[in-house]
Amino acid sequence: MRIRVAHTTRYLYDAPVRWMLQALRMTPQPHEGQHLVAWRLETDADVRLRAEHDVFGNIVHMLQVERAPHELAVQVEGEVETFDTAGVVRGAVERLPPRLYLRETGLTAAAPEIRAFAQDATREAGPDLLSRLHLLMIAIRREVAFAPGVTDTKTTAAQALALRRGVCQDMAHLFIAAARSLGAPARYVSGHLVRTDTEAQQAAHAWAEAHIPDLGWVAFDPANGVCATEGHLRVAIGLDYAASAPVRGAVYGGGTERLSVSLRVADAAKVRSQAQAQSQA
C-alpha cells in the first residue's frame, strides 16, 4: 500500500515565546515492511532544526525557536510504500539488545493484576510464545473497551486494566507490561494506521512489538486485535509512550499553549483516483 501522510501540528500562544525546544519523533525509518518514497518536515517560521538519533534509533528533530511569534506550525508530508509481512519487523534499525526491552517503566510496570491477567489470558496456548502473545492481544481487545477521553498520556497499564477502558496507547502499554511479565521483550510503537474497513481515519495510532526467539520482532495491535498490516506505518519505538511520543517539548514564555493537530492518513492510490474523478467531473 502507498500511504500518504499529511500532518500539521500548530502551536498557539497568547504571549510571545521567549524560547522553545521541541523533540519531534515524526519521521519513520525503513524496514523490510516499509519503504520511504518521500518525507518532508517543514515549519512556517525561521527555526533551528537538527536531526539526531535517540538511543532506540529513532530520528528526532530538535526544533528550537527563540523569540517566536504567537503561532508556529510544523508540517509533515510524506509517502511510504508498505508491504504485508504478517507483522514481522525485519531490517529495522536496532541499537539495543532485545533483552533490554524487558525493562519496566512507570507506565508499563507489571503490577500483580497484570501478571495474573497475562497468565489467565495465555493459559490455553501452551508453551509457544507466539501463540501466547496472540491470545494476550485478543484478550486485551476483548477485555478493554475503546473509550476516548477516559485516560490520558500519564495513565499506566495497571490503571487501564483496572478501568477496562482506554485508547490504543493504553492497550499497547498493557500488552507490553503483560508480555514482559511472560518473559517476552516488548516495546511501544507510535505510528499511523490506514483503516481499510472504514472511511473515518483516526488520529495517530499506537501498538506494540514483542521479540520472539528465532523469529525476531513481531508487531501486535491490541486495539484492533491483529498483527500489523500494510496499513500500519511505523514511526518511532521506545520502552513506552513517554520515550517515543511524537512531540515532547519545553517552552519559556508564551503564556498558555494550545496545540492543534490535524492529521490525514490515506491510501495514496485511492486519493489519486478520487482526485482524478473530481477533475473530470
Added chain:
Amino acid sequence: MTLLARTADSLFWSGRYMERADFVARLLDAAQRLSTLPMRETDPYRAWESAISSAGVASAFHARHGAADEAEVREFMAFDRDNASSILACLTAVRSNMRSIRTAVTAELWETVNGAYDELKRLQAARHDREAFARFLEWLKTVALAFDGAAHRTMLRNDAYWFLRLGGEIERADNTARLLDVKYHLLLPPDERVGGGLDYFQWTTLLREVSAFTAYRWLYRESVRPWLIADMLILNRQLPRSLACCQAAIAGHLDDLAEAYGRRGLSQRLASGMLSRLSATRIETLFQGGLHEFIQAFLADNNKLAAAIAEQYLS
C-alpha cells in the same frame, strides 16, 4: 567578568525593594505626624489616606478595608504579607533575592539584610502603640542606611554594584514621581489652584515624606512655596531624591556598565534622553505644560527604562 543575568536581576530588585521599604516608612512617619496635629478643616482619615495613595496602594487597601483608619493602615503598610509594598513584604523580597545570590554580595551586606529580617519578625510579633511604632519606623530607616552603607563601603565597584544601585535609583525616582502625582494639586501656582484651603501643614508633610524639610530651607532660604517644592523635587540636582538627581545617577551607572561591557544599548539611549530633557527644563515652562502631564510622562519613561534594563541585562 561574568555576571549571571539572574544574579544581576536579584541585585536590581534587592535595591528596588529596600528603597521601597524606606519610602513606605517615611510615608507612615509623615502620616503619623500629620494626624497628631490639630487640624479642624481635615477629617481624621486624611493623613492616612494620603499615605496609602502616595504609596500607590489605595485601591488595594480599600478593596479589603473600609476607611483609612490609623491602625489598619499601619498594619497594612508595615506588616501585611499580601501587600507587596508592605515593609515586611519588601524586606522579605530583599532577603530572598540576596539569599539566592549569596556569594555575589559581601558578608557585611548579607548580614545587614539577614539581621534586619530576623529583627523585623521579632518586632512584628510585638504589639505597637504609637511610640513603639515610631521607633519601628526609625529602626527601618537605619536599616536602609546600613544597607546603603554596607553596599557603599564593602562592594567592589563593578557591575554587581551598579545593578544594585540602579534598582535603588529607579525605585526612588518612581517613588518621588508618584508622590508628586498624588499631590500635584497642592503645588500648583496660586491662581491655578485646584480647590481651596491650601494648607501649610500639607506642604510640610510632603516635604517630610521625602525627608526634605530641612533641605528646603538650605536650598531656597525662603518660606515654603509650592512651586519651589516642585522645583526642588523635580529639577534640583542637589536633592538626592529629586528626579534630576536620580536620573543623573541612573545615567551614570548605565554609562559605567556600557564602558565595562564595551557596548551601549537601548537603556543608555533612553537614560541619556531623559537626563537631557530634565536638564533643559525650567520649572516655569514645566508648569505651563502641566505638572500632572509632566509627571505622567516621567513615570511612563521611567517604566520604559526599567523594562529596557531588564531586556538588555537581566534576562
Added chain:
Amino acid sequence: MAIFDEMHGLPGPDLPEAVRPAYRRVARWVAEAPPDLLDARRRQAELFFRRIGITFAVYGQADSTERLIPFDIIPRILSRSEWAELERGLVQRVEALNAFLADLYGPREILKAGVIPEDLIFQNPHFRLEMIGVQPPSGVYVHVAGIDLVRTGTDGFYVLEDNLRTPSGVSYMLENREMMMRLFPDMFMEHHVQPVEVYPDALRAVLRSVAPEGVNDPCVAVLTPGPYNSAYYEHSFLADKIGVELVEASDLFVRDEQVFMRTTQGAKRVDVVYRRTDDDFIDPLSFRPDSALGVPGLMSAYRAGSVTLANAVGTGVADDKAVYTYVPDIVRFYKGQEPILKNVPTFRCREPDDLAQVLDRLPELVVKEVNGSGGYGMLVGPKATLAEIEAFRARLVADPDGYIAQPTLALSTCPTLVEEGVAPRHVDLRPFVLTGAHGSEVIPGGLTRVALTAGSLVVNSSQGGGTKDTWVLDE
C-alpha cells in the same frame, strides 16, 4: 563484641590505657585540658560557625534560623601508613567503578562474561539508556566520589557504600579544618597534618581536564537545584572556592547542541557543568518531564559531546546496593587485582541460598532495601521487636530481589566531647576521590561523622549526628 577505639585500640586486660601512637599528643591534651576549657572551645567553634555564616542543610526553611550540625573539637586521626593503604584501596575501587561504567554503557563485557546478572543492570532505573554509546571525555564517569567507610579494628576498614552520583559533605571537611586551625593553632604546629585545603584547586583542575575536546580555556559552572536544596550552602561554597559561576537551571539554555548561560553581556558558552542536580531532574526532554530544575536539551548537547557533565549521567547504576555486592568482582574483572578495600559481607536476598540464611538469622542482621537510602525501609535486627521482624520477613519473602542483608558491625569509636565529658562515640569516614584526565587522587582527610548519642550507630546529621575534623598525619 569488642569495640575498636580510634584512640585506644581494642580493649585488652594488659593495656587498659594504651594510646595508639598517632593519638599520643592529642590524648595527652584531652587528658590534661581542664574540662571547662574544652567546653569553652566547643562554644567558640559554634559561635564562629554562626558568625561567618557556616550553617548547613536548612537554607530552605521559612525562618532564617539555619541549623548548625554539631562539630566536635577532638579530631579523628589516621597515621600515614593507615592512610597510604586506604588511599591505594580507594583509587583502585574508583578506577574499577569508572571502568565498569564505561563498559556498561559500551561493550558490556562484564555482562557477557556472566560476572553480574544482566537483569540487575537492564532493570535498574539508574542504568540510563540515554548514556549508551556516549563517551565522556577521558572515559571518566565519576569525577567526584565519596566512599563511606567504617572500621572494626586496626586493619578492619570496610566500604559501607559508594556515593557516585552527587556526593556531598566536602564543605564540612574544609570548614572543619578551617575551624580547628583557628581554635588550636598550636596543635597544628606540633602535628604534621596533611592539608585538605587543596581540594578546591584539585577539583578545579579535574573539571578543566575533562573539558570537551578542542576547548583550551573551558568555562566551568556549578549547577544547583537552588536555594531550597538542603546542600545549597555547599554548592555556593564550592562555586566560590573554585571561582566559577553558581548557576540554576534557568540560567542555562541550549542552542544548536551547545550549552550557554545567560549573563548581563549576553549568552556565554559553558563547557563543563559540575552538576549537583540528580539525573531525573536534569533535562525534562529526556527524563522527568515535570522537572523545573532541568535544562531542556542538555542531554542532546551532552550526547553531541559539546559539554561535559560531572558526574556523568547514569553513575547511579554502580552505587546501587545490589550492585555493591559485586564490587569486589568488579575490581577483579577490570583491575586483575584482589580488592584492597573489603566490602561488608552481604547477603543477596535475590539468591535462594542467601535468602534462606537471612530469614534464619533476621534478629541479628541489618536488612536494607536495594533502592532505599537515608536509613528508610531498613530493618535493624538486634534493635527490632518481634512484630517488626515478622512484618519484615513477609516483605522479604514477597520481594526478595528488593533487599540485601548485612551483619551488624561493631563500628569503631572515637573520643568525643559530650555533655558528661569526653566519651567514646561511634564514627564513620567519607573520604573524597577526584578523577580527571590524569587519573584519580584522594584528598588526605575526609568527613568523619559521629553518632553523638551513646551506643548509637546512626551518624546521619538528620538523626543527631555530628562531624569531626579528620587528620592524616605526615610523620
